[in-house]
Amino acid sequence: MKNIKFIKIVGLAFVLILSACSLDEVADPNQPNISSVTDNPTEQTLNFLTQGLESKARSGLGGFITATGSIARELYSFNASDPTTTATLIGKDGVTLTGSEPQLTGTLFARYQAVKSADFILDGLEGSPVSDTKKNGYRGVALTYRALMLLDVLNLLGDNGVRIDISDPNNLGPFVSKSDGFTALRSMLDDGFTALQNAEFSFEFSTGFDGFDTPETFAQFNRAVAARVAIHQEDYAAALTLLDDSFLSLDGNDLGIGPKRVYAQGGTELLNPIFKTPQQSGDQFVVHNRFINDIQAGDTRINKFRLRDDPVARDGLNGTHEIDLYESATSPIDHIRNEELILIYAEANIQEGNLMDAESALNIIRNAYGLGDYAGAVDETGLTDEMLYNRSYSLWAEGHAMFDLRRYGRLNATFLPIDRAGDIVHTQFPIPPFEVQ
Structure with missing residues (x-):
């Protein structure tokens, strides 16, 4: 079994950038700084960085799921050491979010570390002696991951936008609007897809990417992520086109297919942050x-x-x-899987007026989980309710519900229960106060 070779990609992570910390001048692929990576990096160095990027992209998921799941009333995190999970995130007594919540700052720290890791790879390609096709391979992977990481940031901050450019710690790029942010992510993914059309991989992925570890199959992952972005843009026609080049399969036996984050015991490895020992209370x-x-x-x-x-x-x-989502602390977690793609296909077809295609797709999901065919009204309202029902259960505790509810105007007390008198429903996080705008 191939294991992730965990590489400590320190770089200029989000919080480190904002704290004006500088990198030590060392030339070590395990602790890279800008000059050591961008100054004619070897194929071996680029391979280490790419494997490190895959590893780094696993971090911060626990806080992301806690934040989004709590706000969307999917779950409660009963954590004796962190009272914010049952107070601030649930809007106890009308308390508002400040942007300093550890679930937000931890997620942003991890996502921007991965973004910076991708930037190291991209910046190093110009002077690297590797072939053009290999450069395209590194470029396609780095751009895909960069967009995937920034999508989480943009969704958490919502109308507050997202900072796309962090290349210069002394002159950070501006926050761009939500709309411009999604446009930038689509552009990144399109550029990555273009690179993958004439690419070669000289590095190995973890087993989580079995079946998606060639330029051709990784490009399908890229298009799947782009389709996810497209529905957030309400660009439903594009979502359907993007799905054509993804790994979408309208087969109820293929719901679990897709690239995954892998976890392992020992050393500097990470454990599945969502797994909890059964029946524990602390x-x-x-x-x-x-x-x-x-x-x-x-x-x-x-x-x-x-x-x-x-x-x-x-x-x-x-x-x-x-x-009870995962069997153990080393169970993998999907980046994106065919089940989500079928639901994107259903949603896009509803919005494009292709109601029979949408109904057929929803029946694939229903039948896979022991339900008969949909028997409600075959109109936009009925199918939208059915689609959201299936997204809520199929993608439960995977970081989608908060944004699905928000996209459809349902992230509010009209559609969600208020569990304690005085609780409020948050819709987005503020930009952290330590951020320089």
Whole structure:
């Protein structure tokens, strides 16, 4: 089994940049600085950096899921060491977000570390002696990951926008609008896809990319990510076109296909941050009761939720079930999988007026989880409700619900339960106060 060769890509991470920290002048691929990477890097150095980028892109997921899942009322994080999870994130007593929440800052730190790692690769290509096709391989991977990481940042900050350019720590690029941010991400992905059309990979991925470890198959991953971006842009026609070049399969047996983040025990490896030991109470993801109450009879996605031996309560919140998504602390987590692509296909077809195609796609998902064909109204309203139902259960606790609800005007107290008197529903995070705008 190929394991990720964990490379410490320190670089100019988000918080380090904003703190005006500088890099030590060392030439070590495990602790790269700008000059050591961009000054004619060898193929070996670029390989190390690319493998390090894949590894770095696993970080920060725990905070991201805690933040988005709590706000969307998917789950509660009952963590005895962090009271923000049942107070600030849930809007207790009307408290507003400040941008200093550890779930936000930790996620942004990790995402911008990965972005900077991608920048190291891109900056080093001009002077590298490797062939043009190999350069295209590095470029395609780096641009794809760069866009994937920044998508999380943009979604968390919402209308506050996103900083795309962090190349110069002394002259950071501006925050761009939400719309311009999505446009920039699509452009990155398109440039990456173009590079992958005439590319060669001289590096190895982890086993998480088995089946997506050639330029041709990695390009399918790139198009899948671009389709995800397109639905956030409400560019549904483009989403359908992008899916044509992705790994979309309208086969209910292929729902789990897709590249994954892999985790392992030992050394500097990372463990799956979403896995929790069954039945523990000090640190547990507790399922919001609405997911237990609202699931349709016979829907086997109920198996994502484990009934606790004893119900748990904290800070005026309670639940009877806990997370049961992953078997162990080394279980992989999807970057994106075919199940999501089918749901993107359904959503885009609804918005484009292709209602029969949308219904057929939704039935693929329903049938895979023990449900009969959709029997509701075959119109935009009915199919949109059905699509959102399936996204909520298929992609539960994967960082989508907050943004899905927001996209459809449902991230509010009209559509979500208020669990304690005085709680409010947040819609986005502010820019962190230590950020230089």
